[in-house]
Structures are given as structure tokens and as C-alpha cells.
Amino acid sequence: xxxxxxxxxxxxxxxxxxxxxxxxxxxxxxxxxxxxxxxxxxxxxxxxxxxxxxxxxxxxxxxxxxxxxxxxxxxxxxxxxxxxxxxxxxxxxxxxxxxxxxxxxxxxx
Amino acid sequence: xxxxxxxxxxxxxxxxxxxxxxxxxxxxxxxxxxxxxxxxxxxxxxxxxxxxxxxxxxxxxxxxxxxxxxxxxxxxxxxxxxxxxxxxxxxxxxxxxxxxxxxxxxxxxxxxxxxxx
Numbered sequence: 402x403x404x405x406x407x408x409x410x411x412x413x414x415x416x417x418x419x420x421x422x423x424x425x426x427x428x429x430x431x432x433x434x435x436x437x438x439x440x441x442x443x444x445x446x447x448x449x450x451x452x453x454x455x456x457x458x459x460x461x462x463x464x465x466x467x468x469x470x471x472x473x474x475x476x477x478x479x480x481x482x483x484x485x486x487x488x489x490x491x492x493x494x495x496x497x498x499x500x501x502x503x504x505x506x507x508x509x510x
Numbered sequence: 511x512x513x514x515x516x517x518x519x520x521x522x523x524x525x526x527x528x529x530x531x532x533x534x535x536x537x538x539x540x541x542x543x544x545x546x547x548x549x550x551x552x553x554x555x556x557x558x559x560x561x562x563x564x565x566x567x568x569x570x571x572x573x574x575x576x577x578x579x580x581x582x583x584x585x586x587x588x589x590x591x592x593x594x595x596x597x598x599x600x601x602x603x604x605x606x607x608x609x610x611x612x613x614x615x616x617x618x619x620x621x622x623x624x625x626x627x
Contacts, residue, residue, distance in 0.1 A: 434616070443516070443603050443618040444554070488553060490616075498544070498616055503553040 403427040405501035407489050412507045413479055421474045421504045423489030434498070435463050435474045436488040444488055447474065476506075484508045512538050514606045516619025523594055524627055531589045531622045533604030539584035540606035544616070545577070548601045560587040594626045 404426045413419040425433070432451040436444035450456055450465035450472060462475040476483055489501040513536040523529050533543055541562045546554040558579050559567040566579035576598075578590040587606075591598055604619040 432614070436618075441601070441621075441623070443621045446615060446617065449615065486553075492614060499556075500554045505551070 403491060403493070403499045405489055405491055405499060407487075407501045407504045409502065410505045410507070412509060413476075415479055415481060415508055415510050417479050418475065418477050419479060419506065421476070421487050421489075421506065423472045423474070423501055425470050425472070425489070425491050425501075427470075427491055427493055427499075429494040430467060430491065431494045432492040433463075433465055433472050434490040434492065435461075435472075436490060436500075438486045438488060438503070440485075447487075479508050481508050481510065512536075512606070512608050512615075512617045514604065514617045514619045516604050516622060518622055519620060520623040520625070522625045522627065525595050526593055529591045529594055529624060531591075531602055531604070531624075533587045533589070533606065533619050535585045535606040535608075535617070538606070538608050540587075540608065541584060542607045543581060543587040544605045544607070545579060545587075545589050546603045546605070548603060548621075550601075554603065557589075591624065594624070596626045599624055599626045 406424045435447040437447050438444040448463035455464045460477045465472045486503040486505050488503045490498045492498050515534045517532045543560040545557045548554050557572045560579045560581040562581045562584050568574045581587040603621045605616045608615050
């Protein structure tokens with residue numbers, strides 16, 4: 402089976418940096434995705450990692466360690482609009498994407 | 511990025527009626543689309559995988575006779591909630607899988623908020 406774990410909620414201050422962790426247990430790993438979802442809206446794609454290391458994209462970066470079954474999403478220079486849920490999803494060969502429970506991030510002024 | 515259109519955005523219906531939700535990939539062909547259900551403050555729950563030209567694959571616990579899925583073309587999948595009841599009220603989201611040289615990616619529709627009275 403597959404298991405994905407994320408913290409349920411996080412709070413951070415505008416302008417700060419926050420790291421959202423995701424741990425997973427799976428077989429036949431074929432990529433890890435991060436999505437952002439604002440309340441009442443559909444998720445939007447943020448990042449994709451299939452090899453170990455850090456992928457940087459503007460204020461957002463995502464890291465993957467396949468041997469540890471671990472990823473994190475790093476958000477820099479936090480803005481109020483970054484308040485949202487962040488979903489970690491794992492893709493296996495020949496199977497569907499499996500989403501984690503999501504982390505609700507609240508950015509405070 | 512790729513665009514997936516989902517319609518309608520919201521619908522209110524009477525108990526016992528059927529509701530159809532459409533999901534279209536606008537600028538790419540999607541042999542596989544997915545249908546999710548999401549309750550407030552919860553993550554996405556996969557309901558079924560829709561494959562173009564074949565029957566959908568339903569997740570355990572999802573009634574295939576109640577949630578009819580049709581994937582008649584490479585750009586369109588529909589979900590019909592038959593004989594809807596108040597407990598079917600939820601946020602339904604579709605996604606389409608895009609295959610590219612960088613691997614597979616999912617792109618989501620905007621979601622449909624269904625309220626059954």
C-alpha cells in the first residue's frame with residue numbers, strides 16, 4: 402500500500418520562510434508532486450521531483466530524498482496570498498496519483 | 511500550463527434528480543482523467559479513473575451505478591451523479607493527466623460544488 406503523511410496545520414508570519422514536510426511509503430516510486438489549493442478552488446501545480454535534490458522555482462522550492470521517502474516544500478518571503486492548503490502527491494508506476502492529507506498554512510501579518 | 515475546464519462550477523438540485531459534470535482538457539489530449547470528491551478541510555478522495563474508450567475504474571466504496579463516468583473522447587470526461595441525495599453534496603474535482611517528456615503531470619478542473627436539497 403501507500404502512505405503519505407504531512408502536518409495538518411502550520412502558521413507562519415508574512416515575509417518569513419516556511420518548510421512543509423511530506424513523508425511517504427510506497428513501492429515503484431515515479432515522482433512526487435506539490436499542489437497548492439485555496440479554499441473552494443481546485444489544486445494548482447507547484448512542483449515535480451523525480452530525482453533527489455532541490456528544485457527551485459521562484460519563491461517556492463521542493464526537495465526530494467528517495468532513500469528517506471521524504472520531501473519538503475519551502476516557501477520564501479511569505480505573502481498573505483500563500484495562505485492555502487498544500488498537498489503532497491506521489492505517483493507510482495502504472496498507478497494513480499495518491500494525495501496526502503494536505504497541510505493548511507496560515508500566513509499572519 | 512495545460513488547461514482543464516470543468517462545468518458547471520456549482521449546481522443546486524432537488525433530491526432524486528441527476529446531475530452531469532463535464533471535464534474537458536482544452537489544449538492537450540488526455541487518455542486518462544480522474545474524478546475526486548473533497549469534503550471541507552479534507553484532502554482529495556479519488557473516486558474513479560476514467561479511461562478514454564473503456565470503462566472507468568472505481569475505487570473501493572464508490573458506487574459505479576450512482577456515479578456514472580463516460581470518457582467518450584480524448585478531451586472529455588463526464589461524471590453523472592444519479593438520483594442525487596443530500597449526502598452527495600460535496601465538491602467534485604476532475605483532473606486530466608498530461609504525458610510529456612518530463613513525465614506525467616496532473617492538471618485540475620476548477621471544481622463543481624454540488625448541493626442537493
